[in-house]
């Protein structure tokens with residue numbers, strides 16, 4: 525089963541595997557090498573790496589500013605570039621080199637089926653601000669529409685330019701609704717969900733009402749409309765078996781948040797899943813109410829699809845419409 529490598533609320537990308545880290549370090553160190561080498565650029569290296577002498581001769585001799593293609597050839601020559609699979613290509617050739625992502629590409633993604641994992645194109649269901657034709661009155665078919673966000677009550681922005689992690693758009697492409705496997709159309713205002721919402725909005729106290737009414741919900745297989753109780757997947761601070769080290773077995777554990785064990789080792793607190801007095805901002809409540817898009821996508825589909833990373837980079841770069 526795919527596990528989220530990106531935490532929407534905290535806006536953090538956790539490399540999927542050790543290889544991911546190795547790759548990142550690899551590319552980072554090769555860029556450092558490049559910086560050192562670019563002033564000493566010579567035609568023989570260009571030739572060895574497949575650039576014709578004619579092209580190399582055209583390079584300005586005194587202050588060479590290697591093209592991104594040339595940098596790539598240098599990396600290949602140094603054996604620093606090993607490209608297998610879409611993810612690595614996007615990481616090594618686009619993200620690491622800070623290639624600008626244009627709105628033009630985002631427009632294509634919104635119109636393309638399976639762009640972020642199996643499912644219909646976003647614009648099929650979010651094609652205008654007409655509430656009678658488009659879910660949430662949201663128009664993902666234009667840049668202005670994306671910036672405007674959902675126009676149906678509660679109207680809200682779906683992106684925060686510069687902050688992919690805070691953007692509802694990326695959260696909803698990456699994060700599964702809980703419990704994993706709950707049908708897409710299960711109501712989001714069931715008694716159980718509203719009880720948790722009210723509890724958080726009242727300050728998430730550790731009182732009798734929490735002990736008798738809230739805590740038992742997490743171990744009740746029927747509380748949230750799936751066959752799995754939350755604690756089947758979130759019962760300890762260890763991942764595995766407890767996804768994201770979320771532990772829903774006590775008040776103290778819930779307040780510790782996600783990844784507390786791993787983060788405590790580095791002297792950091794866990795990542796909150798409950799924001800006191802603010803259910804809407806609490807991952808615990810968000811995960812009960814927000815469906816992963818497109819509807820019906822396999823919850824095991826990787827959260828870090830290359831196109832998702834490119835969408836996030838576009839937002840990070842400022843979500844420019846040009």
Ligand code: HEC
Pocket residue numbers: 640643644645646647648649650659660662674680682692693696697813814815817818819
């Ligand atoms: C088959 C129809 C359908 C498709 C395709 C679809 N959505 Fe949705 N989307 C919905 C429905 C229905 C809702 C509202 C219900 C919900 O939030 O679960 C929604 C809600 C959303 C929201 C939340 C807006 C808000 O303020 O609540 C976002 C963001 C979103 N979709 C993005 C996308 C993206 C991005 C894609 C393409 C990857 C996509 N959707 C594809 C039907 C669809």
Ligand code: HEC
Pocket residue numbers: 525526527528531698699700701702703704742748752753754755756757758767768770782795796797807808811812
């Ligand atoms: C079948 C296993 C499964 C069940 C059941 C399940 N979860 Fe999860 N949960 C996951 C996985 C996998 C992730 C991480 C992947 C992701 O982010 O979508 C996750 C992530 C979460 C997160 C995000 C933590 C963070 O990093 O911010 C919360 C909160 C959460 N679950 C709450 C719940 C609640 C509440 C229930 C019960 C209603 C529940 N889960 C039931 C598997 C499960």
